[in-house]
Amino acid sequence: MAEFLSSPESEMSLADLVNRVLDRGAVISGEVVIGVGGVDLIYLGLRLVLSSAETMREHIAHDRREPGAP
Amino acid sequence: MSLLAYCIVPEAAQPSAGLRGVGGAAVDVLTAAGLALWYSRVATRPDVSADTLRAHNRTVTAAMNTEVTPVPLRFGQWFEDETRAGAALEGGAERWTTLLRRFAGRAEYGVRISRRAASAAADSSSLSPEDPARDVHHPGMESGTAYMAAVAERHGTAKRVAAAVQQAAGHTIAEHRQEALRAEPGLATLAHLVAWSDADAYHACMQNVRGMYEDLDFLFTGPWPPYSFADEG
Numbered sequence: 460m461a462e463f464l465s466s467p468e469s470e471m472s473l474a475d476l477v478n479r480v481l482d483r484g485a486v487i488s489g490e491v492v493i494g495v496g497g498v499d500l501i502y503l504g505l506r507l508v509l510s511s512a513e514t515m516r517e518h519i520a521h522d523r524r525e526p527g528a529p
Numbered sequence: 530m531s532l533l534a535y536c537i538v539p540e541a542a543q544p545s546a547g548l549r550g551v552g553g554a555a556v557d558v559l560t561a562a563g564l565a566l567w568y569s570r571v572a573t574r575p576d577v578s579a580d581t582l583r584a585h586n587r588t589v590t591a592a593m594n595t596e597v598t599p600v601p602l603r604f605g606q607w608f609e610d611e612t613r614a615g616a617a618l619e620g621g622a623e624r625w626t627t628l629l630r631r632f633a634g635r636a637e638y639g640v641r642i643s644r645r646a647a648s649a650a651a652d653s654s655s656l657s658p659e660d661p662a663r664d665v666h667h668p669g670m671e672s673g674t675a676y677m678a679a680v681a682e683r684h685g686t687a688k689r690v691a692a693a694v695q696q697a698a699g700h701t702i703a704e705h706r707q708e709a710l711r712a713e714p715g716l717a718t719l720a721h722l723v724a725w726s727d728a729d730a731y732h733a734c735m736q737n738v739r740g741m742y743e744d745l746d747f748l749f750t751g752p753w754p755p756y757s758f759a760d761e762g
Contacts, residue, residue: 472750473579475639478718479756480582484603485628486760487534487566487617493577493605 530570532559532608536589536599536754537618537625540565550588551581561615562622564629567592567599568614574607589754595725598632600625601754628759632722635703637758638731638751640719642690643710645746684709687717693741694719698734701727706757716745720757728752 481493533551540563544556554569567588575581585604592599608614618625691707704722723731732749739747 472639472748475641475718475748475750476579476582476586479601479639479753480586480604481577482603483756484601484759485537485625486603486606487537487621488606488608491603491605492574492607 530572531574532568532611532614533571533575534602534606534608534614535567535569535585536592536601537629538565538567538592538597538599539563539629542592542597542599544588544591548588548591549584551575551584556588556591559611559614559618561619564618564622564625566614566618568608574605577604586754593636593752593754595634598629598635599754600628600632600759601756603756603760632755632758634726635722635724635755636728636752637755638721638723638728638735638749639753639757640694640721640735641710641748641750642687642716642719643746643748644686644714644716645744646714683713683716690738690742690745691717691719694735694738697738697741698731701731701734704758714746722755722758 533554535550535556540560542565543558544567548556550556550567550569552569552571552575554571556567556569559566559568569588582604589599589601608617687707687709695702695705698721702721702723706720708718708720710717721731735747735749
């Protein structure tokens, strides 16, 4: 399969990864439940959890600082 | 143990034995109506993080080959047991089959278009102090008029660039989506569904488009599972 310029795994593509995996893709179960900071959120699209975006950024930053940390 | 779902593929498509999903969990298969749901058994719901999102995407991507393109599922979909998962798979069989046919032999590519920082700054500094558009790039100083002018300008630029992309590469693009980016310096993201057989020609067209705009940055990504085309049909 032909690779393009920036792999979906690269740091540069993290925004695209978040946008696709959280906001797009098919919904099979009627609702999507994700956890952010240990709190379950039900959402139908990324726009509805924008108020939690800061929490998510902090969570991702935390993961980067401490790989494997809970 | 709950079932965390990743993607839907034709029944014959099986994950490799060593494939691991979110949290390192093994990837299992549930079949119904000629379809297969790839999932992992997990005791607790993993939080959203760069690692879990990457693991989800890696698992879905592992189902991609030149003949099969999975229906990628949005992250975070759970079933309490196989019975409920099988019912969901079977209940939507017509929809899943239609999407699998549409995606076969194709992959998604992404284009993120943004203005170069120097260009954005120059746009602002070249304006007279009285021009309300001068405040566009200084958050907190915008007037309503300047804000609306900036929105209109960004929208117009994104529309023109998207049209140029379509003109240059439309013959290699099976389907496309466009979404505006709300924050500077971003302008828009484009998603293209491209046949593997057209991928090289598509890449060449995108490089040509990049050369047409010295004041814009283009970030090309892919191939992706077709997330941007899976929430319909």
